[in-house]
Amino acid sequence: MMASAVALPARAFSGSYSPEDVTFLLKPVSLLPTDILHKEKAIQSGRRHYSEMLSAEAVPDAAYLELFEAALRRNSARLAHDVARLADAIAAAARPGQEIVLVSLARAGTPIGILLRRSLRRRGIAAVHYSVSIIRDRGIDMAALGWIAERHDPASAVFVDGWTGKGAIAGELHRSLADRPFGFVPRLAVIADPAGRADLAATEEDYLIPSGLLNAVVSGLVSRSILNDELVAPGDFHACVSYAEFASIDRSRPFVDAIDAAHPHVAPALFSRSADARKATARRCDKVIGEIMAVWNVRDRNRIKPGIAEATRVFLRRVPERLLLRDPGEPDVAHLLHLARRGNVAIARMPAASPFQAAVIIRALATEEEGQ
Incomplete structure (x- = not known):
């Protein structure tokens, strides 16, 4: 194993979130960052896959954090409305009395999964939330899905992300689950679906979801997921790096708490489309x-x-x-x-x-x- 990559003991954990909000099914590792220009050249030349490397995450400066706070003030009510709308759509599609298993796609889907779980439980609906890795061209983490399938009914799973771009991850989800491994169905729920690729959505409008401004400091202090043969052995969860050094500026819990506090008291109309x-x-x-x-x-x-x-x-x-x-x-x-x-x-x-x-x-x- 190279000196730049060190595997740590595998375990389920919650990052900087409350354990009741989410369980990350990721393998914490230590990995030295790759220079961003070197990483980009390696990706574009085909020498390395993007999931094998991480570049250093910069600490956002005061001006940028204020832009995040401004976006949160401006759009918290809208996002809270859309979370409630999406939670209602998920509940409507579930069998009566069924436990809903939210499987968020780390890490953009993680805070949305937390908010959906809280919203569903507020309605008296049993819901659990796991966050797993999915990687373009390499698929979803089957070890994580197997772990979930041992504990819950895969038919009750809903995969969660924050938004769609070109729809690459939605396509990857469908390819990964085409043969229905463990009984999972590629049912994707997102807040914003301007690409028209999600099964359930709250809107098709491309608007600023405030968590989209930041990286680890709004995602439980975890990195983007890593799939590197030096770190991930067969049967392991996909990997991640934890950024405990960013704890002083962590916005992970404050963000979900702010959106949750703005939840609407009147159920919004469902977003429906043919x-x-x-x-x-x-x-x-x-x-x-x-x-x-x-x-x-x-x-x-x-x-x-x-x-x-x-x-x-x-x-x-x-x-x-x-x-x-x-x-x-x-x-x-x-x-x-x-x-x-x-x-x-x-x-x-x-x-x-x-x-x-x-x-x-x-x-x-x-x-x-x-x-x-």
């Missing part, structure tokens, strides 16, 4: 991605990250080339303007008809390296 309407949304998403690729001469679809939260992720842990905005004056994209200006990233307009408020094009570093 299968044809969902397919139309998916086509509109694909059309916009195709237009961006054509206008900006992008050959690799993976370099396009649409949606406010996905665009934010690029600034936090990838190498952005260009920020595209539907309306630069929209408050929900103020943090993206802050990040783009700080990093000297070009800004351009998106089509007004785009279902996404923002998108980012990742810089093509592999091509640059080949030309050196």
Whole structure:
């Protein structure tokens, strides 16, 4: 085993959240960070998969944390409304008296899973919540699903994420569960589904879910999941790094508590759409991605990250080339303007008809390296 990678004892844990809110089915490890430029080149060249490496997570500065707090003040009521709406949709689809097993997709899905569990239990519905890894092109963590299946009915599971971008993770979920392993069905619930790929959603609008602004400090102080042969043996959970050193600025519990405190006292109307309407949304998403690729001469679809939260992720842990905005004056994209200006990233307009408020094009570093 390389000195940069150290496996720690496997165990279920809750990060910086209350144990009653979530159980992470991840394997804590120690892994030295990879330089972000080196990581990006390795990903784009095909030498390494993104899940094998982590770049260092930067501590957000005071100005950026204030943007997060402003987003929380502005959108907490809306998110609380959408959590209640999604919880009602999940409950309506369940059998009467059935325990609901929420399986959030770490880590963007984790705070949403916590909020959904609280919302369901407020309605008197039994619900448990686990957070597991799913990785594009490599699938969902089967060891974690096996662990859940030993303790609960897989037919009662609902997979939870915060939002959809291009729908890559939704597609990965369906591929991973195509043969119904352990009896799990690929039923995905998200707050915002502008890509039209989720089975259940609260809205199709791309709006700023405040947790999308931050990384570990709003996700239980855990990293993105890792799948690296040096760290994950057959039968192990996928891995993660814990960031206890960020405890002083951790917003994980305050965030879910703030949204939970804003829960509506009147049940919101369910968001409903036909299968044809969902397919139309998916086509509109694909059309916009195709237009961006054509206008900006992008050959690799993976370099396009649409949606406010996905665009934010690029600034936090990838190498952005260009920020595209539907309306630069929209408050929900103020943090993206802050990040783009700080990093000297070009800004351009998106089509007004785009279902996404923002998108980012990742810089093509592999091509640059080949030309050196």
